[in-house]
Amino acid sequence: MNEIATPQAGLPAVPEPQLPHSIEAEQQLLGALLTDNDLYDRAASIVRSEHFYDPVHQRIFDLCAARIQKNALASPVTLKPFLEDDEGLRALGGPVYLINLAASAIAAYAVKDYAQMIHDLAVRRTLIGLGRDISTKASDVTVASEPDEQIVEAEAALYALAEQGRTESGFQSFLSAVTQAVNVANAAYQRDGGLAGISTGLIDLDKKLGGLHRSDLLILAGRPSMGKTSLATNIAFQVAKAYRKGTTHEGREGAVNGGIVGFYSLEMSAEQLAARILSEASEVPSEQIRRGDMTEAEFRRFVEAAKSLEACPLYIDDTPALPISQLAARARRLKRTKGLDVLIVDYLQLVRPATAKDSRVNEVSEITQGLKAIAKELDIPVIALSQLSRQVESREDKRPQLSDLRESGSIEQDADVVMFVYREEYYKEREKPGDHQLEKMAEWQAAMEAVNGKAEVIIGKQRHGPIGSVELSFEGRFTRFGNLIQPWQQGGGERG
Structure with missing residues (x-):
């Protein structure tokens, strides 16, 4: 057999190894x-x-x-x-x-x-x-x-290979897509016509959304102090608390109720976020927890809540200014090692693009597209919090709308659901008249009573459902959102 010499080293060429096959x-x-x-x-x-x-x-x-x-x-x-x-x-x-x-x-x-x-x-x-x-x-x-x-x-390619047995999915037949759609409908039907997605723990919001759907990007937006982080932590806590492992309707091991939650907290530390969740679970005001100003009974409740939540599958990453590529890589790693059913990002404007762009609009576009890609690749709902522009404050009606989203074009386009958190109580508090204006004070007190402890989640966009408004209860002391009991439901006991 003749050997072919390489010009560089004068050594015989190494034959290409045969790829494994049978x-x-x-x-x-x-x-x-x-x-x-x-x-x-x-x-x-x-x-x-x-x-x-x-x-x-x-x-x-x-x-x-x-x-x-x-x-x-x-x-x-x-x-x-x-x-x-x-x-x-x-x-x-x-x-x-x-x-x-x-x-x-x-x-x-x-x-x-x-x-x-x-x-x-x-x-x-x-x-x-x-x-x-x-x-x-x-x-x-x-x-x-x-x-x-x-x-x-490389990590993305290896993850796709590990999950699907191939690196690219390419086209799939309509038959395959229809089968998947029937499986989703069957899952909802098995829950007695309930939810196709994961429950948020908030009944009226679940009715409007049908739960949190796989591969969806949900934007939760609001002005500062409206409670968007509180609502996100409430949803994360409820999903993680309800987690039950078993065999899904697809016949694989996974979450049959609730889910494993990943929470990117780019603004608050993991300890601050945990304190918020513990405040809700123990019903001890968060400012008292920070100061350590608790009675013995409150501290006991706080410790018991902490013990009960030890095994809660809620994973927090508080690395600041994460690039979208790193965020995706860490989410893949979490799904591979621990599992992942819901991902929350607080908040979108604090995520960095993979490369610097010529305008902020292009940077936000890359981030929202990246978040949507994560939702589809990992087949999970992704909830991303977003700031609203100041133009809300200059209007008489301060209810937010889609045009109020900062760099709104790409966010509105890429999201499957856009929700706004709105608390009229916050604005009413700032309209308090002087003590000498008795008539105005009486009107203000009546208005405050009507909006006290209430919040709205306004659904401004939903690809596969109706838009509209959902009323929730809000307890500021515990930073907790809940199911609002309507007047006609009084005396009938609280809803789950």
Whole structure:
């Protein structure tokens, strides 16, 4: 055998290692399918055409799948007309190859084992390809190619491979999409016509939203002091508290109630956020917790609440000014190691873009697109808090609207749901007349009584549901939102 010398080192060329595959396993699987079409479901749950190493085998499997799904026979005879002009098949001996496949299939009972073997070898080939890509990019030392970005890209590709067995999903058939839609509707139906998504713990908000839906980006916006962080922590606490693990309707291990929550707190520290949640759970005012000004009974309640929440699956990351790429990488890692059902970001304007842009609008656009991509990739609802512009304050009616969102174009466009937190009580308090204005004081007191302890969540946009307003109760001392008892419900007991 002649050796080819490389000009650089004068050494013999190292032959390219052959990628892992098993032609025999592919032949046995296809032969079994051609002799018994009923075996297709067993194989298709594990293997797809792209998992086959031989391109001819890929085409044969695709044809078998297309015919079997139409309840038509897939055999060497019925496949022959479709493959007569196939150059690859001709190189293997033509249509006779199909007959030989069927004739040599001797282990139909082992179809599942062959399918698993073909799948695993395909994953190994993809891993080798990813390794080569990582190595090539790392070798390419340019200003535009930052190592941190390469790490994030590599992690995203490996995560996708670990989750789905492939690095890119590409197109999917309408049948596949319809099946997923039916599964979601079935999950809602199994809950007695309840929620298709995860419950927020707030009944009226759940009715309006149908729960928190997978792959949705929800924007929760409000002016300072409206309580958007409080509402987000309330939802996080309720979802984590309700978490129950089991077998989902899709037949996999996961959350059957509530969920595991990831909370990016870019403004407050983890300790401050935990204190807020403990204030709600123990019914001890948050300012008393900060000062340590508690009675013995309150401190006991506080400690008991802390003990009961020890096992709560709520994970907080309080790293400030996180770039969107790092935020995505950490979310992937959390889902892989602990699980993740809901992600909350407080707040959107404090997230950094991966690269500096020429305008703030473009930066926010990259961040919202990145958050939506996380929701879709991890198949979870993402709740991102957002600031509102000051123009709200200059209007007589201070109820926020979509145009009040800062850098609103991209936020409004990318979000599936946009909600605003509004507390009229906050503005009414600041309209208090002087003590000598008795008539105005009486009017103000009546108005304050009407809005005391109430909050509104205004749904300004919802892709798959109605817009409108939801009334909630708000207890400022405990920074707690709750289900509002309407006058006609008085005496009937509190709703869950």
